[in-house]
Amino acid sequence: MKRPIILALPAAMLLATASPGLAQEADLTPPMQDIGFIFTTFMFLVSGFLVFFMAAGFTMLEAGLVRGKNVTMQLTKNVALFSLASLFYYLLGYNLMYPGDGWTITNILGAFSVTGLEPVGLEGAEPDLTYASVGSDFFFQLMFCAATASIVSGALAERIRLWPFLAFVVVLTAVIYPVQASWKWGGGFLDAAGFQDFAGSTVVHSVGGWAALTGAIILGPRLGKYGPDGRVSPIPGSNLALATLGTFILWLGWFGFNGGSQLYMDTAGNVADISRIFSNTNTAAAAGAVAALLLTQVMYRKPDLTMILNGALAGLVSITAEPLTPSLIEATLIGAVGGVIVVFAVPMLDKFKIDDVVGAIPVHLFAGIWGTLAVALTNDAANLFTQLYAIVVVGVFVVVTTAILWYLLKVVVGLRVSEETEINGLDVAELGMEAYPEFAKT
Template identity: 80%
Template sequence: MNKTFTSKLALAAALIALPQIGLAQEADTTPTNADIGFIFTSFMFLVSGFLVFFMAAGFAMLEAGLVRGKNVTMQLLKNISLFALASIFYYIIGYNLMYPGDGWTITGVLGAFSMAGLEPVGLEGAEPDLSYASVGSDFFFQLVFCAATASIVSGALAERIKLWPFLAFTIVLTAVIYPVQASWKWGGGFLDAMGFQDFAGSTVVHSVGGWAALTGAIILGPRLGKYAKDGRVTPFPGSNLALATLGTFILWLGWFGFNGGSQLYMDTAGNVADISRIFANTNAAAAAGAVATLILTQLMYKKPDLTMVLNGALAGLVSITAEPLMPTLGQATLIGAVGGIIVVFAVPMLDKLRIDDVVGAIPVHLFAGIWGTIAVVFTNDSASIAVQLISIGTVGAFVVVASGAVWLVIKATMGLRVTEEAEMQGLDMAELGMEAYPEFNRA
């Protein structure tokens, strides 16, 4: 009887102790403020990263809609291939080249040419920097920016460039050219030390893609029949403006991650408020760019031009990317509107120079990117117009020389341009043997 009573008493004591044990375990695993900041900032990078990843679909749809029907499949293949190649080569070389740490010495440069690495599973045995984000989230976020740069080049050179030479250029751009110049600002390099301001990449991303596209378009030459000897420009209407419009909306959506994620931290109430401010300014600039082109094309051509309005919205987005935090809503609207106006005048200017840009990537990403980088001085007191201009020129000179050299080497070895017969037939059948719209007449 005493033994039974003792057993029951022990069981009761154990049951009473269980909640206390659970509370003790819970207390041991309660995250610190540093843990919470690390978690939220890493989560922000991941969400922003997949929004920017979805911009790859936007570029694909925009380009598919603005090229002729006989070249749609080629553009789709180029866009999925360039993202895949960027993912691999930014991992193999680009990421560590972009963030060389404190080592742009001889040994540091050699060490930078190495593969990116992630934290161990569950952070087992690791001592992460809890003041920032996980390496995996940062790597993914930076990767999608790199891939976006290559997407800019794809559309400008459409309808006459071979597939494999273009992909070869993509490898060099994403593995070396983009990471090197990005390290000068975002990797703590000399442009950053000078005080260069480029919040999310009007220059570091967009003008880099624009310079590479401009250099390639000049070396490649215009499409057959685009420019007559008497100076007339032959319009080549896109195959599907519904797709082009869808692509623009996808890019607009992705830009919230592009600019919002570039706040880099979501560990305080102030940072969250700033991210919401960035979203609002980004949207205002895009809307103003679209409206400005809508009105301006109506005034200039007596009819509004949908393709210009699409590019006007994108130009507004590019324009606000260099500084989406500091402007008021009104200032963001004006910055975006100027970007849209730039597109309306830049597109015919390129045609006069006989530079054939199929989708308008050069006016949108290069010209509006330059404007957006300069516009920083109007809203950010820490920005210097001299430093902004020097940085624009430095990045531009480097990308033109580097990409020009790569284009010329590829042209001399692999060849850049398809044959006249292939161009007239369309790259879908000539290069790939398949069509995007096989049941329709390929005009």
């Protein structure tokens, strides 16, 4: 806190000695104890809207990787899921994620109260000036919750009905995600055990990946994807330009995702750490993309753009569990392994006839697991067995809860569209409009 004092006091002294009028203006200078609160709150807000822009990235990525007859459905799902997450996270999820002193009866009942913000102008409030405003923290954490639901959307594209999917999103964002996140970020038992997950390789990305995996298995593959002889039929996306744009938007948003997870911007040391996080995040993404570029050239004799895009995203997911402590060389290696994982995991899922339209499971689940384990390579506070323990605990919880939810939705209301709807496209049958009405269906 010394540097803000050095900067602020001379300015106040100059104003005080210049004239009586200017001296009165000096009273507008924030008290020194407010400076850290102001800067940390500002960091959360800026980081939060960077992560919000990732919603556009997921939307464009999915719109580009599905066929033209299903683009409007993906656009609708992404707008709707973000909006539902925004509502149900404040109605229930945020308080579930931060249960205060733990899961006591009082705190469990308190979780069913609506999230409250500070009064206007902090009138009559006594905020914790060592941290940030409740509003900024809620806003930032909400973006992580919504991102988890976005991961599921792309994997199950082109054959899931809209309303059952949105019902799943409500439960995921209001209960499933917040409960497991409380175990680490809410000061729960995984945090007490020493589990390290800086920005959510497990808490966010693996959770979305596990939910997508259970959904893909229960829902089944798209028509024509897998032949009776085991042959895999590629189903190209409608617009690789949109998919590439979506990847770059996600890449940009990730600086807020990881950088904001420093949680404080009140000292020179914290600001320096944020810049280090930015550099490592970018390096890991680049390494993932290059690894996928080179590996697909070797394996298929031609680079595969979709693999390269997912390689960059896998590099980002891989570094998310610990973007602060690695050197640039270590961040390069962590990100590159993520890119390699994607190239091998995509055909592996096809062998098991698990149809993931956008590659969300390899990127967010498999690379998320790798990134969580890799923390032990660069952070002395991390223990490999504790990291593995947390992966298993979160994985079992999410697989069991989401599998039950997917199955109930399948039995009660039905998950999948009819064969006729799937063939003609979900846009016309489910929504009555097409994204590209001037083009013939593909």
